[in-house]
Amino acid sequence: MRERGRTRRLLGLGARTGGALMRTRMGGQADWRALGEALFEGLSELKGPAMKLAQIMSQWDDLLPPDLAEELSRLQRQAEPMPWEGIRRTLVEEYGDLDEVFYDIEQRPFASASMGQVHRATTLDGETLVLKVQYPGLADVLESDLAQVRRLMRLGRWLKVPQARLDALFEELSVSLRGELDYHAEAEALARYRRRYAHLDSLVIPEPLPEFSGPRVLAMRYEPGTPLRELEAGDDDLRQRVAKTLADWVTEELFTHGELHADPHAGNFAVNDRGQLVIYDLGAVIPVPEARLRAMLQLLEATLAKDPMAMDEAVLKLGGRQGQGAPLALYRESAEAVEPLFQPGEQDFGDVRVHRRLRELSPKVWAAMDRLQPPADTLLLSRTLNGHYWNLVRLGARLDMQARTRPLLAWARG
Structure with a gap:
């Protein structure tokens, strides 16, 4: 029923x-x-x-x-949020008598998402942690x-x-x-990312707590922070430090480890009182093969050169072109739209000219979609990178993208 x-x-x-x-x-x-x-x-x-x-x-x-x-x-x-009664039933099924495990569990969720919500809790030893609880019955439907x-x-x-x-x-x-739905895999991802990025003092990954976790509850050490979206009007120096950390981390994810955090909406990122970027929710981490990275950089290099024929060749290599490909004029306009972000020196991600050009261009892109049909892995990767881009926009990032991409382009040609 x-x-x-x-x-x-x-x-x-x-x-x-x-x-x-x-x-x-x-x-x-x-x-x-x-x-x-x-x-x-x-x-x-x-x-x-x-x-x-x-x-x-x-x-x-x-x-x-x-x-x-x-x-x-x-x-x-x-x-x-889902009413506490349903969440409590799941917790009781996982832990038994909650009073024997926790001193307190806050009934109001710390965060709510599509597949679960997060509640702050205090153990009997006085430790503060958060419990990511899967919505009851969701796996069944x-x-x-x-x-x-x-x-x-x-x-x-x-x-x-x-x-x-x-x-x-x-x-x-x-x-x-x-x-x-696989909380065991997310716990493993949290542990892997904590080891991998331990050298980045500006980054914090919550620690998973296996002794308090189960198939439908993922326990993590509590890492407080101000959500990324609330920093938009905040201190500029802080926003620039956070933007640099975010850009450095995404670059290392892709080009050193061949993985990418694939749920980049702003609610999964915060900044703590020490100015560190806190990354929540590693339930979606995707592999990015080296061949895919090289093909993406080939497209970027052709775009920066404003070479529509080379752009079309790169799109074909990515597996995203059907038939005769897109009109060459569309490639040229696309290159001109993103050009301001790759000028020498620091460029402002809040530059409305770029956003306006991309919005004006989007109807033409959709009109050519019968010839531009990206495979699923390209679509997911594109959406993820787009999400990280908009987080940089929210931060008002000023980054030297030409300097950042120069060694990557050289790597792709090697």
Whole structure:
């Protein structure tokens, strides 16, 4: 009965979305703000795959109507928490008598996400930790939810999103959600990242606590911090130090270790009172093969050279071109749009000229998507890097990208 109820609600949200899209196709006006509010409320309560999809879509602010994207972006930072009673049942199933393990568990979550929420707790020894608790019953309905989400995603064709891109997005979503249910793998990732980046004094990775963890609860040492999004109007020197740490870390992830933290929304990053960047939630870590990195840098080098033929060759090598490829003029315009970020010296990631050019260019990119069909691994990598880019934008980063990319380009040619 519960599964059928979820299905009916998902279908209801899909019907409302479809109605709004139909009105726009018929030349009418859709109330995207009202639709966004309805989706926020419904998906916040249902959690799971549909909420995760909406979070992913909201990161592509050039894909959705602005009012809809703004409402869905709330799912990144203020999703409605699950009532304590359901979370408590899961904790009791994991620990037994909670009073024999914890002095206190805060009923109000520290953070809420699509697959679980985080509660601060105090052990009997007085240690403060956080418990990432999987939403009860989610594993049982995951595959059914994914089937309904696949149906909902067909509506994307009304936004002129190519089927190949929708299929790739669905595969990304499926792999990501199944992986996020594996708390043992996330604990291993936390331990691996702590060892790997111990030399970076400006970076903090929470310590997993196996003695308090289980299949549906991941315990970590509490690492407080100010969320990244709250730093946007803060001290400039602090923001620049954090931006440099973030850029250095992502570069080392990719080019030294061949991995990437693949859930880059701003809620997974904070800054503590010592000015260190705190990285939460390693439930999604993806491998990035060296061949993929070299192909990406080949595309970057061709882009910086404003060589459309070389850009097309690089896109083909990445596996993202079909048929005759995109118009050469589109390649030229793309190169001109990103050029300001790679001028000599420090460049401002908050430069609105870059954002404006990219937004103006996006309809042309979508129009060429029948010839530009990125495979699933390229789509996931692109979305992840895009998310890290926007975190640098939020910080108002000023970075010398030409100096940073020069040795990487030399490596790719070697």
